[in-house]
Each structure stands twice: as C-alpha cells, then as structure tokens.
Amino acid sequence: MKGPSVVIIGSGPGAFYAAESISKKLNSDIDIIDRLPTPFGLIRGGVAPDHQTTKKISLAYTKTAKKDQVCFFGNIEIGKDILIEELRKIYDVTILAIGSELDNKLEIKGSDLKGVHGSAEFVGWYNGHPDYVNLDPNLNTNNIVVIGNGNVAIDIVRVLSKTSEEMLESDIPEYALNSINKSPTQNLYIVGRRGPVQAKFTNVELREMGNLKNCLPIVNNLDLPHELEGDFSDRDRRLIEKNLETLKRFSSIEKRNKEKKLNFIFFHKPIEIIGNEKVKSIKFEKIKLEDNELKNTGEITEINCGLVIAAIGYKPKDIPGLKISNGVVENKNGKIDTGFYAVGWIKRGPTGVIGTNKADGELIADLTSKEFKKQNKDGRKLLIKLIKSKNLKPTSFEDWEKIDSYEKKNAIDPTPRKKILTIKEMLNLCKI
Numbered sequence: 001m002k003g004p005s006v007v008i009i010g011s012g013p014g015a016f017y018a019a020e021s022i023s024k025k026l027n028s029d030i031d032i033i034d035r036l037p038t039p040f041g042l043i044r045g046g047v048a049p050d051h052q053t054t055k056k057i058s059l060a061y062t063k064t065a066k067k068d069q070v071c072f073f074g075n076i077e078i079g080k081d082i083l084i085e086e087l088r089k090i091y092d093v094t095i096l097a098i099g100s101e102l103d104n105k106l107e108i109k110g111s112d113l114k115g116v117h118g119s120a121e122f123v124g125w126y127n128g129h130p131d132y133v134n135l136d137p138n139l140n141t142n143n144i145v146v147i148g149n150g151n152v153a154i155d156i157v158r159v160l161s162k163t164s165e166e167m168l169e170s171d172i173p174e175y176a177l178n179s180i181n182k183s184p185t186q187n188l189y190i191v192g193r194r195g196p197v198q199a200k201f202t203n204v205e206l207r208e209m210g211n212l213k214n215c216l217p218i219v220n221n222l223d224l225p226h227e228l229e230g231d232f233s234d235r236d237r238r239l240i241e242k243n244l245e246t247l248k249r250f251s252s253i254e255k256r257n258k259e260k261k262l263n264f265i266f267f268h269k270p271i272e273i274i275g276n277e278k279v280k281s282i283k284f285e286k287i288k289l290e291d292n293e294l295k296n297t298g299e300i301t302e303i304n305c306g307l308v309i310a311a312i313g314y315k316p317k318d319i320p321g322l323k324i325s326n327g328v329v330e331n332k333n334g335k336i337d338t339g340f341y342a343v344g345w346i347k348r349g350p351t352g353v354i355g356t357n358k359a360d361g362e363l364i365a366d367l368t369s370k371e372f373k374k375q376n377k378d379g380r381k382l383l384i385k386l387i388k389s390k391n392l393k394p395t396s397f398e399d400w401e402k403i404d405s406y407e408k409k410n411a412i413d414p415t416p417r418k419k420i421l422t423i424k425e426m427l428n429l430c431k432i
C-alpha cells in the first residue's frame with residue numbers, strides 16, 4: 001500500500017533528514033522543492049567554504065535523494081510560482097523546511113549606510129550564492145567590524161583572515177578570494193555585547209583562530225573571569241570552560257608580527273554607525289552584565305572602519321499563508337495544522353548545528369506515520385501537472401548532478417569545485 005504523499009519545501013539539512021526518516025517509515029512518494037536550481041540549502045550556501053569536511057554531509061543527503069521514493073524539483077519558488085495552499089490541496093503531507101534566510105537587522109542609527117551588511121548576505125557572497133554574488137562589500141579598508149559572538153561571526157572573521165594558501169582547499173569563488181587577498185585590512189574586530197562566558201562559539205571554531213598563519217587573536221585578560229560562577233548544566237560548564245581556556249591562551253600569546261589582528265571585544269553593544277552615505281566608524285557603549293541583563297555604563301568607544309558585518313542571527317522570509325511569530329512559524333512540536341508540519345530553523349529558530357535537524361525529521365516522520373496511513377492525494381502526479389500548467393522550468397536531481405560534476409571538473413586541484421554563480425548559467429548547462 002502506498003503511504004501518504006509528502007512534499008517538503010526547502011532542500012537543506014532539515015528537509016533531507018525529514019525525507020530520510022519518512023522514507024524509512026513509510027512507502028511514500030517524497031518530493032523536495034527548492035527555489036534554487038541546486039539542493040542542500042545552507043550546506044552549499046552557508047557553511048564556510050574552508051570547512052569542506054562539514055559540507056561532506058551532502059553525500060548522505062545525495063543517498064536520500066537517489067532513493068526511488070524521493071524526487072527533487074529545483075528552480076520553483078513556493079509562495080510565488082506555487083502557493084503553499086496549492087501544495088496542501090494535492091499532497092497529504094506538506095513539510096516546511098525553509099530555514100531562516102533573512103538577516104536580523106541592527107536596529108541602530110546608520111545601519112542602512114553603504115558598507116553595512118548582514119551575515120546572510122556576506123556569507124552568501126563568499127559562498128557564491130546566486131542572490132549575493134554582486135554584493136561587492138567594501139574590503140578596501142584597514143579595519144573591519146563583525147558584530148556578534150556566535151559561530152557565524154567566527155566563520156566570517158576566519159574567512160577574512162586566512163591566507164590564499166590556507167584557502168586552497170576551499171570552494172570560495174575567485175572574485176571573493178581576490179577581493180580578500182587585495183584587501184589592506186589589518187584589524188578585524190569581533191564584538192560581543194555580552195562576555196566570554198555568554199559567547200556562543202563552539203570550541204573547535206574558536207580554537208582554529210589561534211592556528212592561523214597570518215592572523216593573531218587578541219584578547220584582553222581583564223575580560224576573562226577568574227572563576228566560572230553561575231548555574232550551568234555540566235555540559236554547558238564544560239563547553240564554557242573550554243572556551244575560557246582558549247581565550248586565556250589567546251590573551252597570553254606573545255605578540256608576534258602577523259599581518260592581521262583579530263581583536264575580541266567583549267561587553268560592548270553597538271549604538272550608532274557613523275558615516276556620510278558610507279560607513280566611517282561605529283560607536284559602542286560599554287555594558288555591565290547584571291543578572292544577565294545589559295546595563296549601560298555611559299562609556300563610549302568608536303572604531304574607525306569601512307565595513308560592518310552584523311552576524312546577529314536570522315529571521316524567516318514571509319511567505320503567503322504562513323503565520324510567523326518570534327522568528328518561527330506558529331507550530332506545536334512541529335505541527336502547524338493537520339498534514340502541515342515544520343522542521344529545522346523555521347520550526348525552532350536559528351540555533352543548533354546541522355545534526356540538530358535530525359531529531360526534527362524523526363519527530364515529523366513519527367507524526368506523519370501516526371496521522372496518515374495511506375495515500376489519499378496523488379501528490380507528485382498533480383504537481384507535475386501544475387508545473388506544466390504554469391509553464392515552470394524545474395531542475396531535477398540529475399540536473400544538479402550535471403552542475404555538480406561541471407563545477408568539480410572546472411576546479412584546479414586541490415580546490416574541490418568552481419561554483420557556477422548565476423541561475424541562468426546553471427539552467428543553460430542543464431538545457432532548461
């Protein structure tokens with residue numbers, strides 16, 4: 001007996017873990033739809049280009065995509081080409097896996113100046129994401145300020161401070177690599193409004209900053225606590241202690257002559273970006289933490305810089321038919337409505353690592369198998385009809401494999417791939 005027809009909107013980690021879990025539990029047709037002609041979401045467009053081992057998770061997703069049950073439809077934008085309501089009419093189960101693709105904005109004066117970017121666009125730029133290849137950030141500056149103390153902020157400062165030799169095995173596009181190499185930047189600042197204890201870096205990522213050829217991490221010893229006070233779970237305590245140990249080591253590194261310095265600035269909240277059209281500097285107010293609340297001290301610091309990147313988290317795009325509140329779609333344990341579920345960042349907000357999505361997928365597979373026993377709606381057949389009637393031009397997983405092998409063939413060893421940068425070129429290659 002055929003299981004319920006399933007459609008998943010989005011093709012990042014959340015989507016693939018859901019597809020894999022459902023395919024193991026149910027004899028369902030599972031269709032995965034993405035706005036881009038290429039699959040894998042943040043694995044291709046978000047994970048840093050020098051972290052190729054992390055990107056290898058796409059090999060597991062490829063196995064899922066190649067299952068007989070699973071079918072990929074790229075180059076279709078849900079909410080524009082096809083509405084969510086249209087999908088729900090033709091599928092038993094609709095799963096939202098659209099992530100949080102928009103930047104949280106710095107709500108301070110000057111944040112609209114040229115030279116201020118959110119991390120989604122900046123990371124998209126150095127990852128060759130078709131939406132951001134023309135961003136043209138101003139790297140012709142001595143100082144760059146990155147706001148935020150999470151892994152995205154660390155990714156950004158690392159990519160900006162590695163030498164081209166250190167980026168050899170990455171798939172960073174040539175334009176971004178050239179722009180970073182030509183940049184005269186000497187000082188990178190990574191600024192957190194809270195302290196080292198509250199920083200959200202994972203330790204592997206933080207440690208890496210101490211091993212770079214041409215960049216020296218600088219930490220003010222006075223920002224580090226003598227002892228870790230407060231109530232933490234054992235796990236959190238271990239993680240924080242590891243980070244504090246790493247930062248302590250950074251604070252005592254002998255000041256060798258390296259071209260770039262990465263300055264860790266804690267307890268400073270951004271208050272204004274100054275400039276006339278373009279950013280010239282950014283002002284911070286020193287804060288004190290009292291019961292984890294930010295308390296102003298009135299002490300102001302200004303850093304001259306030509307580029308500010310706000311790595312302060314993400315929010316989802318508004319799609320007709322969705323009720324978004326507090327950065328997630330309204331849902332109860334992943335259930336939005338009967339036959340309508342959510343996984344990943346759109347369900348629980350932009351937190352956790354790639355593997356965190358696995359549990360979301362398993363939960364939805366459980367729910368689906370409990371609530372639906374058999375196929376009632378003819379999903380895929382009707383989708384193909386709808387696509388034809390709207391004259392849409394989807395890419396298939398085989399098309400992606402053409403793009404994938406073309407990108408790999410065009411790369412010079414040891415670079416893993418030379419990314420195609422426009423949707424038009426991708427579609428041309430697939431003769432679409």
Ligand code: NAP
Pocket residue numbers: 106107147148149150151152153155192193194198199200202205269270311312313314350351352353
């Ligand atoms: P994040 O970990 O939530 O960090 C966001 C940072 O922005 C926090 O330090 C936060 O400070 C700060 N912030 C928020 N609003 C601010 C404001 N108005 N002004 C100043 N600072 C502000 O988010 P993320 O770095 O975007 O990462 C998203 C998720 O992806 C995380 O779960 C992360 O671990 C994951 N990720 C993992 C990797 C990896 O494993 N290698 C790489 C990239 C991303 P407060 O703490 O004070 O709010």
